[in-house]
Amino acid sequence: MLQKSFDNSIEQKWQKRWLEENTYAFRPEEGKPLYTLDTPPPFTSGELHMGHVLSYAYFDFVARYKRMNGFSVFYPQGWDTQGFPTEVKVEKKYGRLPPPEFRKKCMEWTEDMIAKMRESMVGMGYSPDWGYQYRTMDPEYHKTVQLSLLQMHKKGMVYRAKHPVYWCTRCRSALAKTDTEDSERSTMLNYFIFDGPDGEPLEIATTRPELMPACAAVMFHPEDERYRHLAGRKIKTALGKEVPAIADKDVLKDFGTGLLMVCTFGDKMDVIWAYRHKLPVIEAIGTDGRMKNTELFDGMKVEEAKKAIIGMLREKGKLVKQEQLQQAVKLHDRCKHPVEFAPSYQWFADITGHREEIKRLAEQVEWVPSFGIHYLYDWADSVEWDWVISRQRVFGTPIPFYICDKCNSVRPCDEDELPFSPERAKAHTCGCGGKMRPETDVCDCWVDSSITPLVIADWPEMKNPELYPSSLRPQGVEIVRTWAFYTIYRSGLALTGKPPWKTILLNGNVLAPDGRKMSKSLGNVIQPAELLREYQADALRQWAAMSGAMAKDRPFSYEDIKFAKTFLNKWWNGARFIESSLSGYDAGKKPKLGKVDRWMLEQMNVAIGQATEAMERYEFHAAVKLLQSFFWHDVCDDYLEYVKYRIYGEGAEGRHAAQHVLHTILYNFTKMMAPFTPHISEEIYSEMFGGKEGPSVHLAAWPRPGERHHGAHLEVEQLRLLVSAARQHKAACKLSQATWLSSASITLPKPLHSELVEEFRNIARIKEVELKEGEFAVDFSKSVPIEAQG
């Protein structure tokens, strides 16, 4: 029997039991078609945030729906473990340690985080098969990543080169463009005097005077009348260094004085210009963020050097003026420190040579919603340099190569060395006779995560070819340019030649209720754990389903989750009523259905059809809303009220028919809600329908419409109008709806079937009904309330 109310203890009971009974195990031996989810491995921060809650709920709906539709669902759980944030935290706790020890601490820390996150995920009722987990820090995972790099190297898609790259001076590592973010800041634009070829003063504006020692050229726009005459001549910087004056179309005439200095390397344009005009490279900033090769300022930090040179040049009268300037600077997204450019040897993956192929492959994937592919097009078209895949860090997948000390050539590690680690490296000799040292750099974590569809398909063996491509890749829209892009590139283009998934399903971000981004500094962060305590997992999951259209950011809504909780209460009580109504129900007996019963069953058939369509299109909000409305309004407000007189009354046939319909409706409804609200569905299934289709509602079949019952609809709609009229009359007279009325006179265009007249009398509680033909009207003028009876 259902207990009085639905509470957290019921949810926890089922969470425990599902784990014990391995309800969601992937069972390919069953011989059903497979459905594979290439699920996002969360970064192991230890905390599940609202974005996780939303996106994981999304594909949990899919997984549960597909299971009920006869698929063997492969729903693995991965963990993205390596990278800067963990290193930062571990370093803070333990300080800098030798790499092997440091890595060990990182792994221990990560284990703890995984345990915490797993608990939260269980608490949300997610249904991965916990027997299939992968962690990017595991030796097996390293092996697969490294093998993928060796194969790409063989195809010429991975190479080592010296190139200016984004560099974080705090983390002392190369970064990919996707590791950076833009930030506005206010800075000074400084005007200095350089000396022209004929000794005339030339004003030049710069925000980075500290790089003047690395100045390689002075540039102007080719059509700038003021400076045309300088072309090809020498100019002396304020520090007295001679550099060429060069015309270039990318110089803005009206910024500053129209004259600029190119320093190697102050920003991205400097890099472009230096390559375009083959300028000499002066490394003025070291990898530690301190100045070098400047004579005067070596060893200073960038900001110190800036102050020093401004002070010096002001004294010499070379500083003309300073202006405030709003400027966008790139920051390392993980540590928020400004990013510099540093020329250094790094490993690259060739993406600029493959943008069109990547786009073509992406087009073979179904994008839901379809506009999502534009994010990938934009990225593919705008990316300017190859992907820097190496990081000068410790907690990461080692890059499996050797480098010759003498000639700088590279040699892949042997396959029997995998998983490769520089600490266990072999002694190799280069063709030139030099000694080869193992690479100590590690991979960018997107290198790890861009092969998840291969990892879960057990690449390279791929014993079960049905596992690749994955059926579905669910992910956030904000990581199309990283996770989706790199996965299509690596798993797809480079390693298999096939798109990694059939469908990609995009979800948006959860904003704070005020519509702004959630952030600690704004204090508007909502913790899932708190919501779980107050509203329960099944309510939070319904909120996720109701959160509107896909790939769209959506503020968190307390209204929605409150409604979801209220709905659970409504459903629970409706189920309790039905449970008590079913006492003595003989399911084996064929019911004699009345028009109202047939109307209800057909409403259910329609709801099943619509919900199924919505689920097939991943329109969870549509499915949930229509199911909620169906149960609350069609079932509870109308049908339940319409059959109460039969349930409590004497007539065995009418009672049995109502029981049959109530039983059928609740059963199908409970199953259709199961993907969204697994706990309450399981409890109702277990208490009221125990084992009808196996041990769990989640292994039962998704409902199909039953026998159709057309024809009753229009008549019953008339009945509903009549009942509504009676309800209005009672409300207007301040009478309880339970009051019996002596009489009513109803006028209808067409005569109403006597069965429905009787229904009307019993439902609306009216003793005598007089029928007339004509325009619709209900007249209670002669009606008198009667003392409530039996």
Place this chain on the structure above:
RNA sequence: GGGCCCGUAGUCGAAUGGUAAGACGCUACCCUGACAUGGUAGAGAUCGAGGGUUCGAUUCCCUUCGGGCCCACCA
């Protein structure tokens, strides 16, 4: 500057080539034997603005204004 998304009642938000769900909030009444986390009834939107296509547009096209996201640039 480029791309994408959006602009619907007080709020949040669906759908739709034939004048518009639902939820929250609001008003009145009702403790009716599942539920007051309830029930019944009700008020509230000319669908950002302008133009076009059409017999007819909130829905299609163009322009415009206003939001949001992503990308590029800022010496």
